[in-house]
Amino acid sequence: MLTNLEHLGLAVHDLSAATALYTKLLGVAPYKQEHVASEAVDTVFFKVGGSKIELLAGTSADSAITKYLLKKPEGIHHVAFEVDDIRAEMARLRAEGFVLLNEEPKRGADNKLVCFVHPKSAAGVLVELCQTIGNSEVVRSEIANGEVNYPSA
Ligand SMILES: CC[C@@H](C(=O)O)C(=O)SCCNC(=O)CCNC(=O)[C@H](O)C(C)(C)COP(=O)(O)OP(=O)(O)OC[C@H]1O[C@@H](n2cnc3c(N)ncnc32)[C@H](O)[C@@H]1OP(=O)(O)O
Numbered sequence: 001m002l003t004n005l006e007h008l009g010l011a012v013h014d015l016s017a018a019t020a021l022y023t024k025l026l027g028v029a030p031y032k033q034e035h036v037a038s039e040a041v042d043t044v045f046f047k048v049g050g051s052k053i054e055l056l057a058g059t060s061a062d063s064a065i066t067k068y069l070l071k072k073p074e075g076i077h078h079v080a081f082e083v084d085d086i087r088a089e090m091a092r093l094r095a096e097g098f099v100l101l102n103e104e105p106k107r108g109a110d111n112k113l114v115c116f117v118h119p120k121s122a123a124g125v126l127v128e129l130c131q132t133i134g135n136s137e138v139v140r141s142e143i144a145n146g147e148v149n150y151p152s153a
């Protein structure tokens with residue numbers, strides 16, 4: 001089940017400038033910065049009520065964000081929904097005919113497992129599913145099976 005609008009992902013060229021701008025716009029400081037090597041992005045997160053803004057800058061030519069910004073202006077890059085069971089939601093969306101960009105959930109930013117839905121199968125919107133890595137049995141079972149690796153502390 002999709003339970004919440006988890007975050008809006010915004011693609012930016014200059015993370016420092018965008019962070020300063022959003023700090024003024026939202027009237028709050030970011031609560032987290034994180035580099036996600038697997039996605040080749042640097043991120044900055046702001047809390048807005050029960051949701052979040054994720055600023056994303058690419059860190060290599062291969063990054064989806066770098067490629068996106070070669071063709072499109074800065075702005076909303078993806079919409080992310082919280083799910084309670086990411087594998088169940090992936091199976092449901094596949095059965096509904098959506099094209100998933102990951103075979104398996106992968107580790108995202110801010111302690112999440114994530115999966116992307118291709119914008120061509122979602123009315124032009126890149127959709128991200130996010131499940132908080134916590135105590136759920138699904139995640140425990142994945143860890144037990146060696147499918148998900150927590151970063152070393
Ligand atoms: C920090 C981790 C994580 C989190 O925890 O929150 C993140 O948010 S990471 C965010 C960055 N990572 C990703 O976006 C991964 C998923 N994305 C992809 O796999 C690719 O970007 C893509 C969506 C498959 C597109 O890649 P590609 O096919 O190589 O690019 P093209 O430029 O050829 O695009 C094809 C087609 O799709 C349109 N497009 C591309 N990106 C978007 C987008 N963000 N929103 C809407 N539409 C998009 C693009 O315009 C092309 O359309 P046409 O020109 O009409 O063919």
Ligand SMILES: [Co+2]
Nearest residue numbers: 009054080128
């Ligand atoms: Co995101």
